[in-house]
Amino acid sequence: MPVTQDGADAPSPRLYNRDLAPTTVEGRSWKAYNIFTLWAVDVHSLGNYGFALGLGAWQILVSLGIGALVLFVLLTVAGYMGYRTGLPFPVMSRIAFGVRGAQLPALVRGAVAIAWFGIQTYLATRVLVVMVLAVAPSAGALEQVSFLGLSVLGWICFVVLWVVQVAILLRGMDGIRRYEAVAGPIVLVTLAVLAGWVLWQTGGDIALSVPEPLTGGAMWVQILAGASLWTAIYGTFVLNFCDFTRGAVSTGAVRRGSFWGILPNTLFFGVVVVVLAGGQLRIGGQVISSPADVVNTIPNTPLLLVASAALLILTIAVNLMANFVAPCYALSNLFPRVLDFRRAGVVSALIGLIILPWNLYDSPVVITYFLGVLGALLGPLFRIVMADYWLVRRGRIDVPALYTEASTGAYHYRGGVNRRAVAVFVPSAVVAVAVGFVPALEPVAPFSWFLGAGVAALLTVLVAPRGRTYRAVSGEPLAVAPAGGH
Numbered sequence: 001m002p003v004t005q006d007g008a009d010a011p012s013p014r015l016y017n018r019d020l021a022p023t024t025v026e027g028r029s030w031k032a033y034n035i036f037t038l039w040a041v042d043v044h045s046l047g048n049y050g051f052a053l054g055l056g057a058w059q060i061l062v063s064l065g066i067g068a069l070v071l072f073v074l075l076t077v078a079g080y081m082g083y084r085t086g087l088p089f090p091v092m093s094r095i096a097f098g099v100r101g102a103q104l105p106a107l108v109r110g111a112v113a114i115a116w117f118g119i120q121t122y123l124a125t126r127v128l129v130v131m132v133l134a135v136a137p138s139a140g141a142l143e144q145v146s147f148l149g150l151s152v153l154g155w156i157c158f159v160v161l162w163v164v165q166v167a168i169l170l171r172g173m174d175g176i177r178r179y180e181a182v183a184g185p186i187v188l189v190t191l192a193v194l195a196g197w198v199l200w201q202t203g204g205d206i207a208l209s210v211p212e213p214l215t216g217g218a219m220w221v222q223i224l225a226g227a228s229l230w231t232a233i234y235g236t237f238v239l240n241f242c243d244f245t246r247g248a249v250s251t252g253a254v255r256r257g258s259f260w261g262i263l264p265n266t267l268f269f270g271v272v273v274v275v276l277a278g279g280q281l282r283i284g285g286q287v288i289s290s291p292a293d294v295v296n297t298i299p300n301t302p303l304l305l306v307a308s309a310a311l312l313i314l315t316i317a318v319n320l321m322a323n324f325v326a327p328c329y330a331l332s333n334l335f336p337r338v339l340d341f342r343r344a345g346v347v348s349a350l351i352g353l354i355i356l357p358w359n360l361y362d363s364p365v366v367i368t369y370f371l372g373v374l375g376a377l378l379g380p381l382f383r384i385v386m387a388d389y390w391l392v393r394r395g396r397i398d399v400p401a402l403y404t405e406a407s408t409g410a411y412h413y414r415g416g417v418n419r420r421a422v423a424v425f426v427p428s429a430v431v432a433v434a435v436g437f438v439p440a441l442e443p444v445a446p447f448s449w450f451l452g453a454g455v456a457a458l459l460t461v462l463v464a465p466r467g468r469t470y471r472a473v474s475g476e477p478l479a480v481a482p483a484g485g486h
Contacts, residue, residue, distance in 0.1 A: 035257025037184030067230030082242025100416030110330030118357030399475030
């Protein structure tokens with residue numbers, strides 16, 4: 001049987017820089033707690049609090065529990081890849097798509113992330129505006145003047161938050177790790193306090209069921225649809241989870257951090273959702289559906305400021321992990337000779353500003369179709385990369401060959417592109433987009449991520465070359481120490 005080449009050539013500068021290089025095993029610093037705090041903040045993203053689905057309390061918890069269990073399995077599989085190889089996602093994608101074809105999954109993931117980076121920064125801006133007006137009501141005059149669709153005060157707050165996030169990113173992945181480690185406990189404590197505030201304000205009178213609740217098969221379909229949607233929400237982050245676990249100290253750290261960060265934390269999120277959204281609670285005449293609504297009802301200005309600051313910490317933490325890291329590696333992978341992780345981060349942030357994200361957020365067409373379609377593509381991309389790594393190659397990767405342009409390299413394929421992977425991606429992407437957006441397929445729309453991913457995994461295995469032996473070659477000779485952060 002033929003054996004793949006070991007790709008022993010010197011790394012090409014068009015494929016390699018210090019940030020794209022594999023990380024050495026020695027010096028890794030992401031422990032179970034650090035991975036736990038990623039999820040301690042991301043699960044509680046403010047955008048997730050619309051997760052009511054018309055279900056009662058126990059049904060919401062069951063739905064979230066199923067979704068969290070599936071997500072834990074996916075995270076473990078994806079996270080182990082990062083630990084074992086030390087590779088960031090764009091380089092990991094070269095295994096399945098080729099040294100040039102990997103630009104496709106990296107740029108799709110990066111484009112989605114940049115757009116949401118800008119949108120999340122804008123949502124945090126709205127919280128900061130509330131804080132400024134609470135302290136300095138005279139600043140309301142700046143709200144009356146707008147420029148390019150945003151008030152002057154909004155521009156000031158947006159730029160402040162933009163600078164804060166870029167400053168954290170300039171400290172590299174280690175800076176993000178340290179920020180998340182602090183943000184996690186703050187977020188969890190704040191949300192527990194806000195839920196307690198709601199219970200106190202309402203005298204504990206919350207609805208644990210909905211009018212005309214679903215029963216039987218229809219109820220379970222809705223529960224499973226909710227679980228599928230919960231998984232799809234994090235399909236973007238699962239895709240590039242290796243960007244973080246390449247710095248993990250062990251597979252145990254990946255597993256434990258993901259377990260505690262996803263399973264108990266998601267159920268805690270479910271309890272908060274039930275408390276805040278159960279029965280469309282009202283405090284002071286305002287409908288409560290998210291933590292931001294609770295903050296707006298706090299009559300004490302100092303407490304309002306503290307709670308708002310915690311929501312800012314939450315939003316920035318979510319943005320850094322979910323929407324900033326991916327485009328940094330994607331752009332560095334596109335221009336490795338000129339863009340390292342930090343420079344690529346500044347470019348990503350500039351794009352996130354130039355696109356005027358508040359206008360995107362206010363456009364249903366952009367949110368639903370442009371970002372929705374791009375998001376639908378991530379399921380097939382995830383399964384192609386995962387299935388190729390685990391089912392086709394059985395985890396045997398020639399890491400040095402990922403950095404060579406030699407035609408004999410294991411991942412050169414034809415012109416640097418694996419046409420088999422592209423051929424798999426096209427029909428699986430069509431399935432994912434069609435299921436998500438064609439009206440006739442609306443009943444199965446919540447399962448679009450799994451359907452697209454399932455087709456991609458099946459086709460990846462079916463089109464894989466037969467009778468080929470894959471050789472595992474360590475990337476340690478090319479690796480760089482993760483200490484100090486990329």
